[in-house]
Amino acid sequence: MMKGNLLISSMIERAERFFPKKEVISRTSTGIQRFTYAEIGERTRKLASSLKEFGxxxxxxxxxxxWNHHRHLELYFAIPSIGSVLHTINIRLSPxxxxxxINHAEDELIFVDEDVFPLIEAVHDKLRTVKAYIVMTDHELPSTNVPNVYSYxxxxxxxxxxxxxPKDIDETEEAGLCFTSATTGYPKGVIYTHRSTVLHSMGLAFTDTVGASESDTVMPVVPMFHVNAWGMPYVATWLGADQVMPGPRFTPKILAELIQDEKVTMTAxxxxxxxxxxxxxxxxxxxTDSLRAVVCGGSAAPLSMIKTFEQKYNVPFLHAYGMTETSPLATVSRLKSYQExxxxxxxxxxxxxxxMLVPGLEMKVAGGQGEVRWDEEEMGELLLKGPWIADDYFKDDRGNETFIDGWLHTGDVxxxxxxxxxxxxxxxxDLIxxxxxxxxxxxxxxxxxxxxxxxxxxxxxxxxAEWQERPVACVVLKDKAGNITKEELIEFLKPQFAKWWLPDDVIFMEEIPKTSVGKFLKRALRDKVKEHYESAY
Incomplete structure (x- = not known):
């Protein structure tokens, strides 16, 4: 058999050649912009040549x-396609x-949106390796004291x-770098290779996983700085699907309008x-009748939300699981044919x-006495391995605690x-x-x-003191929902759980702390709960 070299550049080349008329619809600060894949491909090649010209x-x-827009998409391909490494940074992280x-990665250049540029202005003098800043904007360059600022x-x-x-890149070479959102300590970096990215994209295209297709109009709502927007921009480009990029500081109203106006079929x-x-x-x-799949990951989706999407709005809902270390797709919840x-x-x-586990990966669930029984009761930690699963952290010895004997220990029970x-x-x-x-x-x-x-x-x-730990529920009510008491909420839970599972208390809040990618931030929430009880005495 021929030895193929799986490169990210092959994805954009395929889109240019076979789908030059298909579109990328990009919402920017000035409105909606539209580009064909022929135009995206040309702009990507120009950008790649400028990167090489810069050295x-x-x-x-x-x-x-x-944010998620056409310029970021061009960088997704221009940077790894010349053999360099795309390092997407979470704009919501602390300075x-x-x-x-940035210093840990030893970044050479930073491409930054105009509205995010103040973050760079505040910290640029602490960045040791950055040679230039390229601002992405529809306007003139902002006035600044930061040196070596260029226009995208x-x-x-x-x-x-x-x-x-260039074709002298090996598929096992570094192509991407993402850092975890760091609920404790400093973020940890994960390297993706050309091979892992291409194989992960194949995994997204399987009919029994996400089933991405040329016929789709894909809108990645998950940020492009978060695990490569779950790989959606890569697979959509490769397959020639139309893409809708929701742009900066979107709202639920903006998302709903884009779904309606652009006839989005898949979103994540x-x-x-x-x-x-x-x-x-x-x-x-x-x-919303164009939608054939809402892909949900990052944390568990409430059953009631799944039912509302499907029963009230007739929108199929796909529950998935992954993490930065898994590129991220690891499992997708679909019914087997005989379960329909x-x-x-x-x-x-x-x-x-x-x-279920995506084809191409392996798993174990390790309990206290070895692998757990498949009985839906025995609990254990999920362990994963496969061609798009990381095997270490980037320049970080904390990987010794996570990557053991060839398995990723996810920390998820x-x-x-x-x-x-x-x-x-x-x-x-987080288990209690x-x-x-x-x-x-x-x-x-x-x-x-x-x-x-x-x-x-x-x-x-x-x-x-008696039970070691007890659960406390922190709740945000819907607007105009009216009041509900702690006792009413616990009464609502009683038919669903054993008595000892029921929360000892319910604390009503205006907002629950979240991580930079929208997950509940338990560490900060525990602090708020502690403050709540301390202030009560």
Whole structure:
């Protein structure tokens, strides 16, 4: 058999050749802009040639601080296609963490959106390796004291549209770098190779996973700085699907309008995004009949939310699971053919889980006595391996605690049913141990969020002298939902859980702290709960 070399440049080349008329619809600060793949390909080649002209070499790290738009998409291909490494930076990180990861990566250039540029202005004197800053804007360059600032559009205009992507790159060479969102300590970097990115994109195209297709109009709501927007821009470009980039500081209203106006068929994001969209759909009227899949990951989606999308809006909902270390796709929840005839409630209960392992990966679920039984009861930590699973952290010895004997120890506790379907019960650090028994904060959260008056809920443990730990629920009510008491909410939970699972208290809040990518931030929430009880005495 021929030895193929799996390179990211082959994806944009395929889009140019076979789908030159298909579109990238990009929302920027000045409105909607439209580009064909022929135009995106030409701009990408010009940008790549300008990078080479500047002196960028194979292996150099190039950072981006940007929203989801066409320029960021061009960087997704221009940087790795010349053998350099695309380093997407989470714009919501603290300045301390941004300084750390830029210096740790030893970034040579930073491509930055104009509205994010103040972040760079505040920290540029602490960045040790950066040689230049390229501002992405529809306007003139901002006035600044930062040295070596260039215009993105000028780099594109002066580049060579006939630039040929080099073919002397090996598929195992570095192509991308993402850092974890760091709930504790400094973020940890994960390197992606050309090979891992291409194989991960294949995984997204499988019919029994996400099933991305040329016929789709894909809108990645998950940020392009977060695990490469779950790989959606890569697979959409490769397959020639139209793409809708929602741009800077979008709102649920903007997302609903884009879905309606651009006839989006597939979109992806975390549960808090979809909770906000549902609220907008309930308050105003939009057409969503083009949607064939809402892909949800990052944390467990409430069963009630899945039901609302499917029963009220007739929008299929795909529950998925992954993490920065897994590129991220690891599991997708789809029914097997013979499960389609199950009662509706049983079908929903299966699809509310994280699903089955994507083909190409391996898994183990390790409990205290070895691998757990597939009985949906015994819990253990999920371990993964495969061609798009990381095997270490970037220049970081903390990998010794995570990558052991060829397996990624995810830190996620799960059960497996007899069909091989995984249900994430909790993070190892978030499980609540009460009287020697484990309580899943995730199960409690999803049950609470099924109440019609509840918008968001998160459950944390508080110390208890008798039981070691007890659960406390933190709840945000829907606007105009009216009041509900702690006692009413606990009464609502009683039929669903054993008595010792029920929260000892319910704290009503205006907002639950979230990570930079929209997940509940349990560490900050525990601090708020501690402050709540300290102030009460």
């Amino acid at each position: 960028i070499e194979k292996g150099d790290k190039i950072a981006t601080l940007a 301390e963490h941004i300084i750390y990861i 559009e000028e780099w594109v205009q002066t580049g060579d549209k006939a630039f040929e992507f 994001g975390v549960p808090t995004i979809w909770l906000g969209l549902l609220k907008e759909l309930e308050e105003n009227s939009y057409r 005839d199950l009662p509706e409630e049983d079908r929903f209960n299966i699809r509310a889980k994280q699903g 799960c059960t497996v049913d007899e069909e091989g379907v995984i249900k994430i019960v909790d993070r190892t650090k 141990k009460s009287g020697g028994e484990w309580i899943s904060s995730v199960d409690l959260e999803n049950a609470i969020m099924s109440h019609e008056k509840v918008f968001e809920a998160s459950v944390v443990a508080v110390p208890d």
